[in-house]
Amino acid sequence: MLEIQELSKSYGKHLAVDKVSFFVPDGQVGILLGPNGAGKSTIIKSIAGLLRYQGRIGIQGMSSRTLEAKKIFGYVPEIPAMFDALTVREHVEYIRKAYSSTITEEEVQALFERFELADKQDKLGNELSKGMMQKVSICCALAVKPKVILFDEPMVGLDPQAIKELKKVVLELRSQGVTVLISTHMLEMVEELWDVMFVMDQSHIIGSYRKEDVGEKDLDDLFFEMTGGEKR
């Protein structure tokens, strides 16, 4: 479960997020939508503990700043940044040690197979393409075996096979009771994944829907209804 209460964040005089509150229950996939500059990245970075903020962020009932909360939290940032001198394998090994993760060797291998990284395990961070970095980033977040996982624009830079695999992963996580939050612009990519959606505009959540309440309605239609834009 991920809960955001009265979250506010300013950069100097600019108020990027203004008293935002929302909640993603256990085993559900939340999507955070909104135009550029709406404040999505600020929320994501705040949840990941990378910003100072006012308000409260709870992960499974614990403050997101506590080490206990961090232990069960996975994060895939929008722009992956690898350690130049660490191999793919060593990145995962580092995660295993940092999170005292129970992931087994077989499970790591299976992850690498799924994301076509099995033959790239010995490549150094600075030898990877952006797409490969994104795959490593996803594998590392999954190696945590998280209870709450955050994806910031996870499909950007991925090839079609990896996108397909990632969608499967998200559905598997949901079935395992993991709370997932995805921030994205690519509505068509999350069409079949979401349970609850939050639309942001100008530092506020301007609306939210639960899938069970909207029936067969398109995600596009819902989004443009709320933001006042036009579907092409």
Place this chain on the structure above:
Amino acid sequence: MRALLYLTWRSFVNNVKRALKKPVTLILLIFLGVYAAYVLFALGRLVTELRFDSADGLIALVSVWSIYIFLADFIAYSSRKGVIFRQAHPHFVFPAPISPKLVLIHSAWMNYLTSVIVSLLFVLVGVTVFSVEPWRMALFFFVGCILELLLEVSLMVFLYTNESLSERFIKGLCMGIKIFLGAVTLFLVLYFRREGFDLDSVSAFFDWPGLQMIPVVGWNIAAYRLILIGPTTLNMVCTVLYVCTVAAAFLMAKHMRCGGAYYEDAAKFADDYAEMKRRKNSGEMVTGIGEKKRKFRRISGNYGAGGAKAVFYRQLLEYKKERWFIFTKATVINLAASAVMAFALRQNVARTEVPQLFLLGMTAYMTLVFSGITGKWETELKSPYLFLIPATPFKKLWYATLMEHIKAFADGIVLCLPMGVVWGVSPGMILMTVLIYTVLQANKMYTRVVAQCMVGDFLGKTGQDIIRMFIQMFIIGIGIMAAVAAGILIHVNLVFPIILIYSIIVTVVMGALASVRFETMEQID
């Protein structure tokens, strides 16, 4: 902590492996090691010859180091720029379940390594050169390494991670530290201004009791004095104060609450640091981390040039939007160097009857030695649009670099005019030197491209620069020899036109060779 140690260890091992794969790096490391040993040996002999090889001499050296490191550390930590974070930190380390204090302490490991190495060096020279008893040097190591590191870490933790005190208070405190440091610096300047800067005043300064009374750094020096030359009332009191300060700072840092609020600054630092490295690697001149966002002037008007010429006009438009137009830090360096050399060498130059040759020599020196400054032209090569323009590679090269020639001409005036005027060189000769500077800069630029094409990424940026310097020195050397021969055999004033004409010919040839780089975007590594 286990994970962080793993991270550092594996990075170290992989970096060593990578370095060993490149023979050039290995040779460079061996060369640097031998050079460092030679410098240490030479300094040791110098110290002995100057009869400085006693505990007092070591005290003077250690005091200089303490003051330097104290100033450097305080400034860096108070502005939160003393610890290097990489862009991978916000991705992999900050969200991880690791104490933010540990993350900070671990990230500064390079700083500790410097302190440990310097302390070990002091121990080594203390025993061998300064003839201090080993037990004293062991104690010295304890104070210089353990206590000093403890103080440094505590200070770093306090300034970075403090969340109990308001941001405003911390900023005020940092400002206070900077004012204190400014006062210490001013005090040193005033002292040496009054007493003069010679061996006696330096010795007197280090023996002066007031030095040991300066809070923290003075107390630290007092502890060294106590260990190395024995107890006095003053150094014992100050040492106790130092130990108490370290203990208090340590306890305060240990018990401070920290949830990782500093990660925001650290993540910004990581981005700024990566940007600084990127700019440095692409040959730009960078003076600091996190330089302020550049502001551009608004320019109205249009330009209507076609083909490769459009590249030049686009650059012109960009420069017009710059605050200082085509004048950069290189201009300031040229002006400062020119002013300093003009007055410093005035008497030497006056004794000879060929000030114009001094001017030429200085200009050539500045061209050859200052290598890292590039303009907008190198970024042109990174844009695919340049290669799509329907024009010959030579034309593209010319228009992509034309602005650099104009800039070099302006910088050349700034460099040559002050020296030329002060040394009494005729206007014609000054003009010719400016032109030679401009052509040599162009030559440097093209030779660099040729060097890039020759060695690719195999030798890295430094290797390319060394190759560039060798090619340029070789080619220009031939011209200089020819010019000198003509100068001796016919007339000294022939040196200038011969060098100018020769440089133009060589530069055109180099330009033609370098234009290959403008053929396709793909280059051979």
